[in-house]
Amino acid sequence: MDAVTAPGLVRVTSPEPGVAVVTLHDEPGRNALSREMVSTLEATFDGIGRDERMRVVVLAGLPDVFCSGASRALLDDVVARRVPSADILLPRLLLDCPLPCIAAMAGHAVGGGFALGVAADVVLLARESRYALNFLNMGLSPGMGTTRLLEHVLSPAVAHELLYTGEARRGRDFEGRTGVNYVLPRDQVVPRALDIAARIADKPRLALTALKRVLSLPRRQAFESGRTLETLMHEVTFAQREVPRWIAENFADGEQPKPTGEPK
Numbered sequence: 509m510d511a512v513t514a515p516g517l518v519r520v521t522s523p524e525p526g527v528a529v530v531t532l533h534d535e536p537g538r539n540a541l542s543r544e545m546v547s548t549l550e551a552t553f554d555g556i557g558r559d560e561r562m563r564v565v566v567l568a569g570l571p572d573v574f575c576s577g578a579s580r581a582l583l584d585d586v587v588a589r590r591v592p593s594a595d596i597l598l599p600r601l602l603l604d605c606p607l608p609c610i611a612a613m614a615g616h617a618v619g620g621g622f623a624l625g626v627a628a629d630v631v632l633l634a635r636e637s638r639y640a641l642n643f644l645n646m647g648l649s650p651g652m653g654t655t656r657l658l659e660h661v662l663s664p665a666v667a668h669e670l671l672y673t674g675e676a677r678r679g680r681d682f683e684g685r686t687g688v689n690y691v692l693p694r695d696q697v698v699p700r701a702l703d704i705a706a707r708i709a710d711k712p713r714l715a716l717t718a719l720k721r722v723l724s725l726p727r728r729q730a731f732e733s734g735r736t737l738e739t740l741m742h743e744v745t746f747a748q749r750e751v752p753r754w755i756a757e758n759f760a761d762g763e764q765p766k767p768t769g770e771p772k
Contacts, residue, residue, distance in 0.1 A: 526709030575621025656734030
């Protein structure tokens with residue numbers, strides 16, 4: 509796994525023994541969660557989890573965008589019921605990965621992109637980047653287990669406020685108020701993540717996988733209970749006639765979501 513590549517979407521490298529770095533690298537799509545991106549990530553994490561040489565995974569993105577959330581096409585498919593919302597289970601990739609996962613969110617993260625990152629075992633944010641849960645801005649009730657999963661990282665008070673308002677917050681606004689591991693200048697996020705990964709990678713795999721199962725259990729349980737209730741909410745909210753208009757208004761140039769609120 510010295511330089512494995514999924515062309516155009518995800519890059520996988522191993523900068524040192526035991527460390528797998530998964531980089532979302534869809535520059536034209538600004539790392540949106542398209543159906544192709546989702547399927548590539550699923551295959552990537554499955555392969556890494558089966559690789560006995562690996563000990564830890566670092567998930568990163570483009571320098572300025574970690575992940576911009578669901579693509580316009582994927583959202584349209586979900587609202588039109590062509591793709592069941594219950595099938596969008598990206599946080600489970602990190603929660604169920606047998607190895608410790610580190611999310612190096614140096615760039616902005618929106619909606620499902622933010623939900624994906626906070627499913628990691630160790631979470632790093634950039635002080636100057638923006639993070640948002642913009643589901644309600646599009647007339648959609650939250651999904652991907654965020655109604656419960658976010659509480660384990662952002663604290664219930666902060667998680668609930670962000671879900672209700674849909675506003676973006678700078679990483680610096682999370683310092684001292686949440687369970688995020690590190691909030692650093694953007695150029696320090698990935699190097700710190702790699703340093704943490706190196707300190708994990710020299711541990712025995714069997715002990716690491718056993719510990720991962722135990723420590724991730726509360727979050728895995730929260731995710732499953734949250735997504736079950738979210739599916740019921742989706743049955744109601746997705747049926748609103750206004751939802752396609754809300755989605756269209758939330759996207760700039762038809763493909764990328766507009767800035768979410770005014771960051772503090």
